[in-house]
Amino acid sequence: MAQFQASEGPASxxxxxxxxxxxxxxxxxxxxxxxxxxVDIVLPYRADLCQQNGxxxxxxxxxxxDSAGGYAAYTLFEPGEDVLTSxxxxxxxxxxKGDRYVASGRVVKPGKRLSIxxxxxxxxxxxxxxxxxxxxxxxxxxTPR
Amino acid sequence: MAQFQASEGPASxxxxxxxxxxxxxxxxxxxxxxxxxxVDIVLPYRADLCQQNGxxxxxxxxxxxDSAGGYAAYTLFEPGEDVLTSxxxxxxxxxxKGDRYVASGRVVKPGKRLSIxxxxxxxxxxxxxxxxxxxxxxxxxxTPR
Amino acid sequence: MAQFQASEGPASxxxxxxxxxxxxxxxxxxxxxxxxxxVDIVLPYRADLCQQNGxxxxxxxxxxxDSAGGYAAYTLFEPGEDVLTSxxxxxxxxxxKGDRYVASGRVVKPGKRLSIxxxxxxxxxxxxxxxxxxxxxxxxxxTPR
Amino acid sequence: MAQFQASEGPASxxxxxxxxxxxxxxxxxxxxxxxxxxVDIVLPYRADLCQQNGxxxxxxxxxxxDSAGGYAAYTLFEPGEDVLTSxxxxxxxxxxKGDRYVASGRVVKPGKRLSIxxxxxxxxxxxxxxxxxxxxxxxxxxTPR
Numbered sequence: 045m046a047q048f049q050a051s052e053g054p055a056s057x058x059x060x061x062x063x064x065x066x067x068x069x070x071x072x073x074x075x076x077x078x079x080x081x082x083v084d085i086v087l088p089y090r091a092d093l094c095q096q097n098g099x100x101x102x103x104x105x106x107x108x109x110d111s112a113g114g115y116a117a118y119t120l121f122e123p124g125e126d127v128l129t130s131x132x133x134x135x136x137x138x139x140x141k142g143d144r145y146v147a148s149g150r151v152v153k154p155g156k157r158l159s160i161x162x163x164x165x166x167x168x169x170x171x172x173x174x175x176x177x178x179x180x181x182x183x184x185x186x187t188p189r
Numbered sequence: 190m191a192q193f194q195a196s197e198g199p200a201s202x203x204x205x206x207x208x209x210x211x212x213x214x215x216x217x218x219x220x221x222x223x224x225x226x227x228v229d230i231v232l233p234y235r236a237d238l239c240q241q242n243g244x245x246x247x248x249x250x251x252x253x254x255d256s257a258g259g260y261a262a263y264t265l266f267e268p269g270e271d272v273l274t275s276x277x278x279x280x281x282x283x284x285x286k287g288d289r290y291v292a293s294g295r296v297v298k299p300g301k302r303l304s305i306x307x308x309x310x311x312x313x314x315x316x317x318x319x320x321x322x323x324x325x326x327x328x329x330x331x332t333p334r
Numbered sequence: 335m336a337q338f339q340a341s342e343g344p345a346s347x348x349x350x351x352x353x354x355x356x357x358x359x360x361x362x363x364x365x366x367x368x369x370x371x372x373v374d375i376v377l378p379y380r381a382d383l384c385q386q387n388g389x390x391x392x393x394x395x396x397x398x399x400d401s402a403g404g405y406a407a408y409t410l411f412e413p414g415e416d417v418l419t420s421x422x423x424x425x426x427x428x429x430x431k432g433d434r435y436v437a438s439g440r441v442v443k444p445g446k447r448l449s450i451x452x453x454x455x456x457x458x459x460x461x462x463x464x465x466x467x468x469x470x471x472x473x474x475x476x477t478p479r
Numbered sequence: 480m481a482q483f484q485a486s487e488g489p490a491s492x493x494x495x496x497x498x499x500x501x502x503x504x505x506x507x508x509x510x511x512x513x514x515x516x517x518v519d520i521v522l523p524y525r526a527d528l529c530q531q532n533g534x535x536x537x538x539x540x541x542x543x544x545d546s547a548g549g550y551a552a553y554t555l556f557e558p559g560e561d562v563l564t565s566x567x568x569x570x571x572x573x574x575x576k577g578d579r580y581v582a583s584g585r586v587v588k589p590g591k592r593l594s595i596x597x598x599x600x601x602x603x604x605x606x607x608x609x610x611x612x613x614x615x616x617x618x619x620x621x622t623p624r
Contacts, residue, residue, distance in 0.1 A: 102277075
């Protein structure tokens with residue numbers, strides 16, 4: 045049935061895995077767009093996520109960017125497979141200041157083993173978006189033995 | 190006086206800045222070793238810091254590694270100066286599983302503007318340490334105008 | 335006069351600097367598109383630029399990607415300023431196999447000191463392009479003292 | 480026999496592969512130390528390897544660092560296996576100025592599929608060494624089908 049298929053689809057598998065990432069609940073992050081090869085994660089501002097100057101800590105920007113990139117790869121995997129991050133690199137372009145932050149992951153090159161993703165994080169002050177982080181990430185497909 | 194000098198020294202400046210990183214309190218992270226060019230940050234295990242398989246989320250490993258690297262650079266700065274991360278790159282070598290995690294930052298090349306730091310994160314299961322993350326980071330010295 | 339202005343413009347400054355990069359002549363690389371914030375470098379295939387399997391060596395892909403990125407930043411600098419690479423990160427997506435290679439650098443975020451560039455390298459087999467390298471690069475503006 | 484075993488050993492396999500990297504001959508680079516998990520590559524200064532200011536081009540530093548890292552991983556592989564670079568990240572700490580350059584690759588974490596290596600490049604002016612490049616690299620083990 046359609047509903048059953050939906051519950052097997054990439055979006056529902058991403059949601060199920062995301063809901064097990066307890067850190068996302070702690071940070072208050074939620075899933076945004078989930079499409080094949082593309083995932084967004086949305087994080088509202090909270091004072092307790094910041095570094096010494098009141099900007100979102102670079103590691104927290106990275107946390108949502110990492111999950112967005114990993115799940116973007118995951119949308120292209122088969123049911124039963126899992127994803128791990130092998131490595132990433134992030135450049136910080138502007139202080140992360142805003143009322144919410146949106147991390148986007150997009151698969152540049154899917155692979156049998158390794159998928160390469162581009163990630164970005166924008167800070168939003170109302171409708172005004174600032175590109176704060178750009179990065180590259182290698183996601184590993186983990187197949188059950 | 191000695192005490193006054195101490196309160197001006199790098200270790201106390203690191204501590205003062207670290208205490209303003211509200212995210213460190215949220216995660217439960219604390220300062221470890223603080224020496225010129227070297228800073229450790231210690232994070233006890235908590236279930237709510239994990240990804241979907243119960244390992245410390247790569248972004249949280251990165252968060253403490255980033256702060257360790259940035260503060261390692263900061264120990265070599267002058268009073269009144271601040272530090273920002275320009276970029277970093279992390280490789281994840283093993284799942285971050287343990288009862289506590291220790292991130293270490295070490296300045297490889299101090300600079301007037303840019304300081305390059307090596308960062309590592311070990312997971313400890315009792316006394317047994319596993320190297321989970323290795324990375325490189327560029328810290329920017331911010332001078333007051 | 336127009337011609338004099340041209341000889342002062344970014345394109346001619348890029349060309350003058352590129353012509354001093356002796357390694358480009360050794361490799362047989364040439365300038366392609368030069369626009370504000372964007373530079374391409376073209377390298378025809380040569381057997382003596384390869385690694386053990388006959389693909390372009392990752393370091394040579396990187397060499398032209400690095401120059402493309404650095405010069406992309408340089409197009410936005412003032413006359414008399416110079417450019418150095420602070421760091422880069424490259425992901426290799428496919429073996430670099432083709433009759434020519436085109437590296438493109440594009441400024442994502444220009445800065446007073448640091449400019450962040452995205453770089454790519456495509457291999458061309460006739461008209462068929464394959465994305466082989468994607469990377470991020472930090473270029474430093476060097477101002478004469 | 481010992482001689483036969485030697486010709487099967489990691490050092491001779493590295494040498495055989497290195498000799499097929501035609502780019503190394505073009506640059507004038509040679510093998511230095513080859514030990515399990517560690518490989519050095521030596522490159523004498525040549526004016527035609529430089530960028531616009533007469534320093535070794537960052538891409539050429541990277542070329543020898545990449546080969547040093549990849550071959551360091553390769554020393555731990557089985558005969559018949561090959562190595563490819565998945566990604567690397569390099570930080571440039573000082574202008575590469577000297578009469579010769581030595582790139583060192585060292586395996587930090589060997590793996591069934593992915594091996595993580597640390598790479599460095601020093602410039603030598605006589606006996607004086609300057610650390611010019613530090614980097615991290617992921618090497619992929621390629622097994623014959």
